[in-house]
Amino acid sequence: MGATRNYSKKREAVLEAVRATKCHPSxxxxxxxVKPKLPDISLGTVYRNIKVCRxxxxxxxxxxxxxxxxxxxxxxxxxxxxxxxxxSIIDIESAAPSSQPNLDGFAxxxxxxxxxxxxxxxxxxxxxxxxxxxxxxxxxxxxxKKQKGGI
Amino acid sequence: MGATRNYSKKREAVLEAVRATKCHPSxxxxxxxVKPKLPDISLGTVYRNIKVCRxxxxxxxxxxxxxxxxxxxxxxxxxxxxxxxxxSIIDIESAAPSSQPNLDGFAxxxxxxxxxxxxxxxxxxxxxxxxxxxxxxxxxxxxxKKQKGGI
DNA sequence: ATCAAAAATAAGAATTATTCTTATTTTTAA
DNA sequence: TTAAAAATAAGAATAATTCTTATTTTTGAT
Numbered sequence: 001m002g003a004t005r006n007y008s009k010k011r012e013a014v015l016e017a018v019r020a021t022k023c024h025p026s027x028x029x030x031x032x033x034v035k036p037k038l039p040d041i042s043l044g045t046v047y048r049n050i051k052v053c054r055x056x057x058x059x060x061x062x063x064x065x066x067x068x069x070x071x072x073x074x075x076x077x078x079x080x081x082x083x084x085x086x087x088s089i090i091d092i093e094s095a096a097p098s099s100q101p102n103l104d105g106f107a108x109x110x111x112x113x114x115x116x117x118x119x120x121x122x123x124x125x126x127x128x129x130x131x132x133x134x135x136x137x138x139x140x141x142x143x144x145k146k147q148k149g150g151i
Numbered sequence: 152m153g154a155t156r157n158y159s160k161k162r163e164a165v166l167e168a169v170r171a172t173k174c175h176p177s178x179x180x181x182x183x184x185v186k187p188k189l190p191d192i193s194l195g196t197v198y199r200n201i202k203v204c205r206x207x208x209x210x211x212x213x214x215x216x217x218x219x220x221x222x223x224x225x226x227x228x229x230x231x232x233x234x235x236x237x238x239s240i241i242d243i244e245s246a247a248p249s250s251q252p253n254l255d256g257f258a259x260x261x262x263x264x265x266x267x268x269x270x271x272x273x274x275x276x277x278x279x280x281x282x283x284x285x286x287x288x289x290x291x292x293x294x295x296k297k298q299k300g301g302i
Numbered sequence: 303a304t305c306a307a308a309a310a311t312a313a314g315a316a317t318t319a320t321t322c323t324t325a326t327t328t329t330t331a332a
Numbered sequence: 333t334t335a336a337a338a339a340t341a342a343g344a345a346t347a348a349t350t351c352t353t354a355t356t357t358t359t360g361a362t
Binding site: 028029063064081082083090106107108109110111113114115116117118119120 | 172211214230234235238256257258260262263264265266267268269270271282
C-alpha cells in the first residue's frame with residue numbers, strides 16, 4: 001500500500017521554499033516563508049509535508065540545531081558545517097567522504113558528516129575556557145555496575 | 152569567570168552511568184539508571200549535570216534520535232552508526248575520518264560522522280518502497296522567489 | 303460536468319523533551 | 333562554626349512536534 005499522493009499546492013510551496021534557500025531551514029522558517037504566499041497554510045501542514053517529502057526522498061534532514069530540525073532540498077550526499085554560535089549551516093562541497101568502515105551486520109543506508117565550529121560571520125574563537133577542565137578532582141567513579149535494558 | 156564547581160555525588164553518578172554503558176543513553180535513561188541508587192535525584196538534576204559535564208568535556212553528544220538527545224562518555228573522536236529501526240547507537244572504531252575540507256573562514260572545532268542504517272539485531276532491509284518515488288508528477292516548482300532573513 | 307472516495311487541510315489540543323524558577327540543602331573555604 | 337557559593341527537588345514553563353477531528357480539495361470514473 002504505497003500511499004498514493006494527490007497534488008497539493010501547499011506541498012509544492014513547502015518544497016520550493018526549501019529549494020529556494022541555502023539556509024537549511026527549520027519547519028517554522030519554512031512556514032513563515034510560505035505564509036505570505038499562501039496565507040491559509042498552517043504549521044501542521046508544513047510539518048506534514050516535510051514528512052511526506054522526506055518519504056519521497058525530496059527533502060533530507062541535516063540535523064537538529066538549537067532544538068530545531070533543519071532540512072535540505074539538496075538530497076545528493078554532501079556534508080555540512082554548523083556554526084555553534086549562530087546555528088547557521090553551510091554546505092561543504094569538497095570534503096571527501098570517509099571510507100566505508102567495517103561494521104559487521106550493520107547495513108549502512110546513508111551517512112552524515114557535520115563539522116562544528118565558528119562561521120566566518122561569527123568570527124573569532126569559540127569560548128574555550130572550559131578546556132582547562134579535563135578532570136574533576138574528586139570524580140573518580142568506582143561503581144560502574146551493570147544495567148538492565150540498553151536503548 | 153570560570154564557574155568553580157563543587158563536588159556532587161549526583162553528578163558523579165550521572166557521569167558514571169554514562170561511562171558504564173555502551174548504549175549512548177538519553178537523559179531519561181540515565182535518570183532511570185541512577186534513580187535506584189540515589190532515589191532523591193530529579194530529572195532536572197540529570198539534565199543540569201549532563202550540561203555541566205559537557206562543558207567540562209567529560210561527556211559528548213552523539214546526536215538526536217527519536218527526539219531524544221543521546222550522550223557518550225567516550226569523548227575521544229570516533230564515529231557512530233545509528234539504527235533507523237530501533238534507534239540503537241553503535242561505536243565505530245575503524246572508520247578513518249574524512250580529510251579536512253577547505254571551508255574558508257569557518258573554524259572547525261570538531262566533526263561528527265554518523266552512519267544510518269539497520270543494525271544486526273533489526274536485520275533485514277529497511278523499508279524502501281519509498282525509493283520508487285523519485286519525483287512528483289506535478290511538482291515542477293516555478294516560483295523560487297527571494298526571501299528576507301536566512302537563519 | 304457530476305459524484306464519491308481518498309487525500310489534504312486548518313485549527314487547535316495533546317505530547318513530550320528540555321529549560322527555568324524558587325525555596326531548600328549541601329559543599330567549601332576561611 | 334559559619335557564611336557564601338553551588339547544587340538540588342519539585343514542579344511550572346517553554347516550545348518543537350505530533351495528533352485529532354471536522355472540513356475542503358483532488359482525482360478518477362461515470
